[in-house]
Amino acid sequence: MRSVAVVGTGLIGTSIALALRGRGIVPHLLDADPEAARLAAGLGAGVVGAPRVPVDLAVLAVPPQHIATVLREQQLRGLAQDFTDVSSVKVRPQREAAELGCDLARFVGGHPMAGRERSGPLAARGDLFHDRPWVLTPAEGTGERAVERARSLAELCGARPVVMETARHDRAVALVSHAPHLVASLLAARLLNGEESHLELAGQGLRDATRIAAGDAGLWTDILSSNAAAVAEVLTEVALELNAAVAALRDLAVAPPAHGPTGRAHLNDVLARGVRGRALIQGRTDLSLSGAAAVP
Amino acid sequence: MRSVAVVGTGLIGTSIALALRGRGIVPHLLDADPEAARLAAGLGAGVVGAPRVPVDLAVLAVPPQHIATVLREQQLRGLAQDFTDVSSVKVRPQREAAELGCDLARFVGGHPMAGRERSGPLAARGDLFHDRPWVLTPAEGTGERAVERARSLAELCGARPVVMETARHDRAVALVSHAPHLVASLLAARLLNGEESHLELAGQGLRDATRIAAGDAGLWTDILSSNAAAVAEVLTEVALELNAAVAALRDLAVAPPAHGPTGRAHLNDVLARGVRGRALIQGRTDLSLSGAAAVP
Structure with a gap:
């Protein structure tokens, strides 16, 4: 060529x-x-x-x-x-x-x-x-x-x-790129409702979790619209899990933790699966960032 | 002292x-x-x-x-x-x-x-x-x-x-740390359902968006349970917006983009608010990471 x-x-x-x-x-x-x-x-x-x-x-x-x-x-x-x-x-x-x-x-x-x-x-x-x-x-x-x-x-x-194959590609990027982008945008959009004193506590963990949300909104509208079915499929699962997690948190908010073993077990399961899922994409680029602060 | x-x-x-x-x-x-x-x-x-x-x-x-x-x-x-x-x-x-x-x-x-x-x-x-x-x-x-x-x-x-003040602190960390942690865990957990060929396409954007999900599941269960009401409040808003975004994507999946201006406008609004929210926490630590690849 x-x-x-x-x-x-x-x-x-x-x-x-x-x-x-x-x-x-x-x-x-x-x-x-x-x-x-x-x-x-x-x-x-x-x-x-x-x-x-x-x-x-x-x-x-x-x-x-x-x-x-x-x-x-x-x-x-x-x-x-x-x-x-x-x-x-x-x-x-x-x-x-x-x-x-x-x-x-x-x-x-x-x-x-x-x-x-x-x-x-x-x-x-x-x-x-x-x-x-x-x-x-x-x-x-x-x-x-x-x-x-x-x-x-x-x-x-x-x-x-x-x-x-084209459809496999679109499902893959829905999972590893398009759905995460929209979720990061939703998280970042929440910050518009935060008080200034709240945002002063933001650390590197939040910055990393929302970094992709800074991407061009027009281009990403086009991307998400063009891959709408595959992105909707991934996000439907995320939404189901999020709704269940909110329900578990609401249970825990009214009952002391000692009385809420079901809610705790539910959250622990979500978090443990998150740890395992994250381990699947642990890359060498993480090593150089391992000193970055995550804020618990 | x-x-x-x-x-x-x-x-x-x-x-x-x-x-x-x-x-x-x-x-x-x-x-x-x-x-x-x-x-x-x-x-x-x-x-x-x-x-x-x-x-x-x-x-x-x-x-x-x-x-x-x-x-x-x-x-x-x-x-x-x-x-x-x-x-x-x-x-x-x-x-x-x-x-x-x-x-x-x-x-x-x-x-x-x-x-x-x-x-x-x-x-x-x-x-x-x-x-x-x-x-x-x-x-x-x-x-x-x-x-x-x-x-x-x-x-x-x-x-x-x-x-x-204690309650203000708890609302602040629910917004900037606890809710983002759970959302990152949900995103990372989705990867357990991905095929290996899907995960090969994962880039730095996804790694950043899910990095905090690698945190200790037991400790985070404790944190989220102890701040359940404040975290549930933030995540309820995220869930409402996510459900609406999924509905918009489903509309766009059946109608060509040209015929789905409402769905596109909805997505564009979410993404644009995400860009503005992210800008509120733009920190100097971002500068050293600005060369990291985001995968559109």
Whole structure:
């Protein structure tokens, strides 16, 4: 793969372009906002504007709701031979692209599992994808060349390509990313009702638990809407457990702890399962943070 | 204040003792488990066993459910002239201590706002409380000397003493610590139902959002049970909002986004409030973490 175009020079698009520049490829940069494309070019991410002949691969780095329309438009325009995207939802854009009559032999879904809570080209980093999974979701009819080029893209960015079926991908990210994001937002939103003296007691534990809630609200509305069924499934289970925990706490609030063994046992079960669940994703990145204070 | 005893040589008790050793005080270390006290002494935190004459201040570093009984026992024994505790709940222990007939003129509630998700004396650090708030909750009838000694203790540990009414303290920690802990546990518990290929996509965002869920389940059962009413109040609001968000997602799952402006507007409102709430606790500690990856 020798030539690439990036459509959408936000955080992810610009980070990909910067990574490619580090590997000797000069991407063509396009954005609905010409200023964003110029800004990315100014950061050394490539050259502004479409190529004169189709590039090998175009990366659609736009929100999930716009993938299908941008793919259709750029295929008609002949921007690239093959296309991939980077959005965090795969089923709905793939279906919408089919409905719009896109050439799906020349498109493969992609999702680099990296990001930051800041957005825009100024937050971009060429090493953002280093050693991160980069999911590829070839569907029935996806051409081999498109898959291979998207795989090369992932590798050029230092990521680990992982092939996954579209619906499985969407269920996975609902569990590990989309549902946690909404829950973190709900927790953070509660702080708007807190008195100032309450917030002065906030520590690193709360900051970590709500950090992802700082992400762009518009983009996340789009992500959650596009993966609504899978996210609703995870959150329905969380809601059932939360309602049960609230009931247990209300029991304990009226009865002294010694008389509330059922409520205590219920809470202990939830907390113990939380400890076990957390252990499943204990990563090496935790080690460097182990000195951070959690506030009991 | 010249002499101190620490009852309970877990993470917090041992960390306090280590901080005092750094300021020239050699604490007396007591623990229901003699091995834990010896371990703390072996770490240089003080000397094992009760003093021959009452010390100035005894620090009760035991779970909230045991504060009143340990206070009663150690007052009868004459361990110290004044007492304080370090537990994260203040109303119920204070009430239980009154019911047990403790001398409440010689006791003031305390809560250093620091901790780690690891527990036990081996996780202790003398600088754990450095520049952290240390809440003191004098009640009607609390003696001035007890308050001053607890204030000295906080300052010797490098913390910032903050005086707060007991019920206000409990509402504050329900909001910024106890409710978030339970929610993080519910999120982490969901991972037990995830397939292995799902968990491979977990990134730093999820690790941060669930880090506090790794805390000791038994201790947290005690904390949540002891502050059940205040925690239930916060979580009831979270549950209402979560149920509404799930309903919005279910609407969006059956209708295309273009036809679901109400559901989208609802999600956007939740997410935007989350961004604003998170901004209220943006701390300097975030800066060093700003490069950590959030996975959209």
